[in-house]
Amino acid sequence: MTGAKFKVAIIGAGMGGLATAANLLRLGMDVRIYEQARQFQRVGAGIQQGPNAVKVLRGMGLEERVRDLAFKPQMTRYREAATGDLMWERPQADVYEAKYGAPQLLLHRADLHEALASAVPDSVIQRSKKLVDFAQTGGGVDMTFADGTQERADVMIAADGVHSFVRERMLGPERPRFTGRVAYRTTFPTHLIKGAEVEGSTKWMAKDRHIVIYYVNPKRDEVYFVTSTPEPDFGVESWSREGDLDELREEYRDFHPTVRAVLDACPVVHKWALVERDPLPFWTQGRVALLGDACHPMTPYMAQGAGTSIEDAAVLARCLADAPASRLPEALKRYEKSRKPRTSWIQSSSSTNDIERFRREQDQVFSYNAWEEPLAENAFELTR
Numbered sequence: 606m607t608g609a610k611f612k613v614a615i616i617g618a619g620m621g622g623l624a625t626a627a628n629l630l631r632l633g634m635d636v637r638i639y640e641q642a643r644q645f646q647r648v649g650a651g652i653q654q655g656p657n658a659v660k661v662l663r664g665m666g667l668e669e670r671v672r673d674l675a676f677k678p679q680m681t682r683y684r685e686a687a688t689g690d691l692m693w694e695r696p697q698a699d700v701y702e703a704k705y706g707a708p709q710l711l712l713h714r715a716d717l718h719e720a721l722a723s724a725v726p727d728s729v730i731q732r733s734k735k736l737v738d739f740a741q742t743g744g745g746v747d748m749t750f751a752d753g754t755q756e757r758a759d760v761m762i763a764a765d766g767v768h769s770f771v772r773e774r775m776l777g778p779e780r781p782r783f784t785g786r787v788a789y790r791t792t793f794p795t796h797l798i799k800g801a802e803v804e805g806s807t808k809w810m811a812k813d814r815h816i817v818i819y820y821v822n823p824k825r826d827e828v829y830f831v832t833s834t835p836e837p838d839f840g841v842e843s844w845s846r847e848g849d850l851d852e853l854r855e856e857y858r859d860f861h862p863t864v865r866a867v868l869d870a871c872p873v874v875h876k877w878a879l880v881e882r883d884p885l886p887f888w889t890q891g892r893v894a895l896l897g898d899a900c901h902p903m904t905p906y907m908a909q910g911a912g913t914s915i916e917d918a919a920v921l922a923r924c925l926a927d928a929p930a931s932r933l934p935e936a937l938k939r940y941e942k943s944r945k946p947r948t949s950w951i952q953s954s955s956s957t958n959d960i961e962r963f964r965r966e967q968d969q970v971f972s973y974n975a976w977e978e979p980l981a982e983n984a985f986e987l988t989r
């Protein structure tokens with residue numbers, strides 16, 4: 606790809622923002638990330654990267670690093686919660702490599718974040734910079750931050766997450782929809798688990814709740830779980846906070862002894878409101894575009910939120926690579942048109958938490974290669 610040197614501002618240094626910065630820097634663009642947090646924290650959470658996401662990482666030169674850090678399951682098992690009866694075995698590792706051209710990788714969320722950050726020089730990331738206002742004037746975007754400073758860029762990419770301020774300014778105030786469910790999640794040393802052996806990767810499913818348990822490194826010495834637990838009265842104001850272990854164990858008291866052994870061993874847990882949105886009417890406005898959870902937040906049941914965010918970053922880079930400076934809004938529209946059908950479909954599929962549907966749609970999710978998929982029609986070529 607060849608690229609003109611645009612000045613690009615990225616709001617948010619999450620998975621989507623970092624991947625976007627890394628890809629645009631490789632095109633020779635002048636990139637700055639503005640992140641509201643003072644520093645990154647290692648919160649206890651795992652993350653799955655499907656073959657579609659691993660192919661994006663490959664194109665960014667990060668695949669080997671992530672493979673070395675990750676647990677690569679041979680199989681993910683779906684089991685009935687109380688009896689442990691097998692409902693579905695999903696062969697992964699070598700089978701996925703042969704079929705989709707990349708494996709499924711399971712790792713610590715902070716390790717993936719660090720890998721993405723390793724592709725972005727520290728000088729590109731400005732911390733303690735919370736965007737509080739922006740306006741498009743004279744072929745650029747003026748931004749104002751909470752500390753009173755101002756910046757200007759040719760294009761602004763808002764990777765500011767599910768509670769996106771930029772989305773709100775573009776489309777009006779509307780909270781993400783609370784699903785009535787919470788996710789308890791944490792990572793902890795495997796040796797704390799007594800009297801049970803944990804399989805590599807298992808989803809334990811009851812009628813109204815589930816828990817997913819897997820290792821987050823090749824040594825299998827750190828284990829992760831994440832639940833989907835009904836709690837309609839959870840105060841969404843506090844969409845993330847420390848969870849009560851006794852309440853959690855009570856919620857899963859009828860589950861298989863292996864699950865109970867994992868929960869008994871767990872020293873601390875966090876609790877997140879599970880929220881989602883319907884697909885947005887549009888993602889871009891002039892020289893401003895949304896990316897990642899800012900435009901397509903989804904439930905975690907297909908483990909595709911971060912994966913689709915980094916797919917966005919690859920496709921956005923492809924759309925900006927050949928865009929003339931005068932046609933940046935059209936290039937952003939092209940990015941939106943290229944991505945929205947896929948993410949809208951994954952949002953709606955993920956929302957169902959229907960493993961029969963996941964099974965049917967798996968090929969479509971994992972075969973996708975964001976570096977090679979045809980892009981939507983190129984508006985500026987047609988009008989040139």
Ligand SMILES: Cc1cc2nc3c(=O)[nH]c(=O)nc-3n(C[C@H](O)[C@H](O)[C@H](O)COP(=O)(O)OP(=O)(O)OC[C@H]3O[C@@H](n4cnc5c(N)ncnc54)[C@H](O)[C@@H]3O)c2cc1C
Binds near residue numbers: 897909912
């Ligand atoms: C329980 C759970 C499990 C999940 N499991 C998986 C999984 O296995 N696989 C997977 O692919 N995905 C998973 N996801 C989804 C994944 O975590 C998200 O989709 C992903 O983090 C989205 O990345 P993002 O960069 O769009 O947003 P975020 O990671 O939320 O980053 C947004 C960034 O923007 C910053 N920011 C916000 N507002 C401002 C502002 N005004 N100014 C400056 N900075 C700002 C924030 O501080 C933050 O750093 C899971 C999610 C949950 C809740």
